[in-house]
Amino acid sequence: MTNHSYYCCTEPTCTRAPLTQGSDGLTCPNGHFIPYAPGTDVPVFACEPEGANEYSQENAAEVHDNALRWVFNTFQTDEEGLRERLIARMGLKKGQRVLITGAGAGNDLPYLVRALSGRGDIYAQDIAKEMLLAGVSRYRTELAASGVGLHFSISDATNLPFADGFFDAAYHFGGINLFPDIAMGISEMNRVVKEGGKVVIGDEGLAPWLVNTELGRMLINNNSLYACSAPLAALPATARDVKLSWELCNCFYVIEFQASTEPLPVNIDVPHLGKRGGTIRSRYFGRLEGVDPALRDRIYEEAERRGMSRVAFLESALRASLDKD
Ligand SMILES: C[S@@+](CC[C@H](N)C(=O)[O-])C[C@H]1O[C@@H](n2cnc3c(N)ncnc32)[C@H](O)[C@@H]1O
Numbered sequence: 394m395t396n397h398s399y400y401c402c403t404e405p406t407c408t409r410a411p412l413t414q415g416s417d418g419l420t421c422p423n424g425h426f427i428p429y430a431p432g433t434d435v436p437v438f439a440c441e442p443e444g445a446n447e448y449s450q451e452n453a454a455e456v457h458d459n460a461l462r463w464v465f466n467t468f469q470t471d472e473e474g475l476r477e478r479l480i481a482r483m484g485l486k487k488g489q490r491v492l493i494t495g496a497g498a499g500n501d502l503p504y505l506v507r508a509l510s511g512r513g514d515i516y517a518q519d520i521a522k523e524m525l526l527a528g529v530s531r532y533r534t535e536l537a538a539s540g541v542g543l544h545f546s547i548s549d550a551t552n553l554p555f556a557d558g559f560f561d562a563a564y565h566f567g568g569i570n571l572f573p574d575i576a577m578g579i580s581e582m583n584r585v586v587k588e589g590g591k592v593v594i595g596d597e598g599l600a601p602w603l604v605n606t607e608l609g610r611m612l613i614n615n616n617s618l619y620a621c622s623a624p625l626a627a628l629p630a631t632a633r634d635v636k637l638s639w640e641l642c643n644c645f646y647v648i649e650f651q652a653s654t655e656p657l658p659v660n661i662d663v664p665h666l667g668k669r670g671g672t673i674r675s676r677y678f679g680r681l682e683g684v685d686p687a688l689r690d691r692i693y694e695e696a697e698r699r700g701m702s703r704v705a706f707l708e709s710a711l712r713a714s715l716d717k718d
Pocket residue numbers: 448457494495496497498499500501518519520521524548549550551565566567568569571572573
């Protein structure tokens with residue numbers, strides 16, 4: 394049986410407690426139980442109800458194969474080349490650990506295996522068991538001799554069963570537009586990737602200059618997802634080295650960034666030279682009540698006469714008046 398010791402509980406009260414493996418599922422120290430999908434050792438943390446959408450119907454993987462063929466024929470793009478290019482953006486190295494969210498029927502798995510040069514681990518997750526289990530049966534045996542470990546879970550990409558910083562890189566292609574909380578999907582990828590590791594995300598979304606063209610209008614009429622724009626505002630405030638580009642005839646956006654949970658190194662205490670003075674911090678947090686405008690003008694004049702910045706003069710005047718009492 395596969396070793397599942399890396400999975401963590403996704404219940405909010407358990408703060409990613411490590412799970413223990415049993416014969417029919419995984420157990421949390423706080424008593425939660427995560428069963429395996431029937432007849433498999435694939436843990437089910439969260440699952441789309443059967444028939445809820447095109448990915449959770451019985452023949453979902455075949456329907457998805459057809460949809461993919463349509464995409465690659467329409468945009469006259471070679472699937473192999475595209476998947477290789479997108480995966481190459483993570484800069485994976487032999488022996489690394491990579492996450493793929495919304496992995497579907499696993500079409501990216503052979504390319505990820507190749508990018509890891511025969512050693513490492515791939516963790517593929519999807520919320521639709523019909524898609525993910527098709528991926529398991531398509532690729533687990535085929536890729537078993539590759540030297541790369543394959544780990545599957547049925548789970549929600551917006552609440553991942555992994556510890557912080559567990560992965561070297563994370564990848565998603567083709568589903569995030571429909572996540573109920575896109576920012577949370579991106580935040581989770583950022584959380585589980587170690588500091589400086591790459592996150593790559595792509596989905597339908599026309600480049601802005603195509604939206605109001607006839608081609609753009611036809612595409613959006615055909616499938617409203619093409620009206621989506623790259624969810625840049627949903628990136629974590631800590632993201633580094635963000636890059637936005639488009640693939641598939643500029644009809645799919647691709648966002649790439651370096652994961653980080655560290656605040657940006659902005660020094661908000663650098664003094665401004667000149668008339669006004671102060672710093673980013675003092676100007677934002679040190680604002681006082683409104684005063685008589687005539688008094689304000691006298692203060693400004695006096696500061697100028699003394700060759701001080703307004704902030705420096707005000708601070709000294711206020712300190713002096715407090716010290717007097
Ligand atoms: C268009 S398919 C893409 C599959 C695959 N990435 C590919 O490139 O062929 C989108 C996938 O995203 C999955 N998905 C949607 N919402 C999800 C969520 N919250 N968590 C995980 N997977 C999700 C769907 O179940 C579906 O399998």
